[in-house]
Amino acid sequence: MDSDDRSPFGYDAFRRTCPSHTVLEMLASKWVYLTVCALRRGRLRNGELARKLEGITPKMLTQTLRVLERDGLVRREVFAVIPPRVEYELTELGQNLAGLLSQIRSWAEEHTPEIKDARARALANHGEMGAVP
Amino acid sequence: MDSDDRSPFGYDAFRRTCPSHTVLEMLASKWVYLTVCALRRGRLRNGELARKLEGITPKMLTQTLRVLERDGLVRREVFAVIPPRVEYELTELGQNLAGLLSQIRSWAEEHTPEIKDARARALANHGEMGAVP
DNA sequence: GTCATCACTATCCATAAGGTGACTATATAT
DNA sequence: ATATATAGTCACCTTATGGATAGTGATGAC
Numbered sequence: 001m002d003s004d005d006r007s008p009f010g011y012d013a014f015r016r017t018c019p020s021h022t023v024l025e026m027l028a029s030k031w032v033y034l035t036v037c038a039l040r041r042g043r044l045r046n047g048e049l050a051r052k053l054e055g056i057t058p059k060m061l062t063q064t065l066r067v068l069e070r071d072g073l074v075r076r077e078v079f080a081v082i083p084p085r086v087e088y089e090l091t092e093l094g095q096n097l098a099g100l101l102s103q104i105r106s107w108a109e110e111h112t113p114e115i116k117d118a119r120a121r122a123l124a125n126h127g128e129m130g131a132v133p
Numbered sequence: 134m135d136s137d138d139r140s141p142f143g144y145d146a147f148r149r150t151c152p153s154h155t156v157l158e159m160l161a162s163k164w165v166y167l168t169v170c171a172l173r174r175g176r177l178r179n180g181e182l183a184r185k186l187e188g189i190t191p192k193m194l195t196q197t198l199r200v201l202e203r204d205g206l207v208r209r210e211v212f213a214v215i216p217p218r219v220e221y222e223l224t225e226l227g228q229n230l231a232g233l234l235s236q237i238r239s240w241a242e243e244h245t246p247e248i249k250d251a252r253a254r255a256l257a258n259h260g261e262m263g264a265v266p
Numbered sequence: 267g268t269c270a271t272c273a274c275t276a277t278c279c280a281t282a283a284g285g286t287g288a289c290t291a292t293a294t295a296t
Numbered sequence: 297a298t299a300t301a302t303a304g305t306c307a308c309c310t311t312a313t314g315g316a317t318a319g320t321g322a323t324g325a326c
Binding site: 011013014015016019020023024025026027028030033034037038052053054070071072093096097100101103104105109111112114115116117118119121122 | 146152160162204205230242244245248249
């Protein structure tokens with residue numbers, strides 16, 4: 001019954017004390033999704049990322065990149081020039097993940113119409129499932 | 134150059150005003166991940182989910198399920214019995230997504246050792262890249 | 267001199283996430 | 297009579313996160 005509930009790796013993301021749970025938590029961020037997807041084609045500078053990730057604040061961009069760097073998904077390269085130049089690129093591990101995250105992104109884009117419809121229906125039905133006294 | 138940046142669906146999750154951006158935002162939640170994965174094998178009752186999603190509070194569980202229901206990923210069935218019985222199951226759209234999210238979960242579990250190592254290394258190096266006055 | 271660029275950093279505030287305890291209703295078990 | 301179980305809701309509170317805004321230092325363009 002629990003056959004496919006446990007992964008064969010000894011880690012179980014359902015358990016909140018399992019390290020894999022924190023990995024899942026790290027991945028559960030819209031900016032992580034988008035940043036990894038953005039870097040998929042190749043290295044980018046901070047400013048290029050900022051323009052690509054529409055609406056991201058410098059703080060969130062830095063924060064996201066630091067997390068990705070800490071977790072070994074992104075490599076940061078600093079050039080000692082003026083004005084400063086910093087480039088980011090995916091590590092092999094990051095490339096590996098990027099494939100999956102791109103699929104999620106594609107899924108989101110592909111199924112947006114259905115979800116929009118579902119949301120509209122939910123809005124229209126608000127209260128209709130309730131009690132009719 | 135922008136060839137694979139835009140999906141062929143007209144939606145672009147990189148644009149913050151695009152509806153698909155809000156879909157990605159909805160997916161970027163650890164409890165959404167886990168709830169969808171948990172329902173993958175079949176319908177579950179509220180209590181069963183609460184036990185499976187270790188550490189989730191009743192409030193968060195309800196909130197997550199309402200979002201998933203609103204977006205058409207989960208179907209909620211209420212049985213008019215005492216004590217109350219409510220069952221949740223994935224819709225076809227939800228099943229479709231569950232495959233992808235399970236892959237993410239598997240990825241997280243599979244690569245947890247590498248990420249743990251990367252985190253340990255980052256911790257050990259804290260400050261070593263900084264300035265040495 | 268003023269402005270912009272670059273890659274940040276710091277600060278503040280609003281929102282969201284999450285925790286706790288109380289409460290609903292009814293049937294069964296003790 | 298009391299307790300348990302079910303599937304929640306509601307109110308209150310604390311903490312964490314997200315986002316907005318402004319500032320840093322050095323340089324080059326105007």
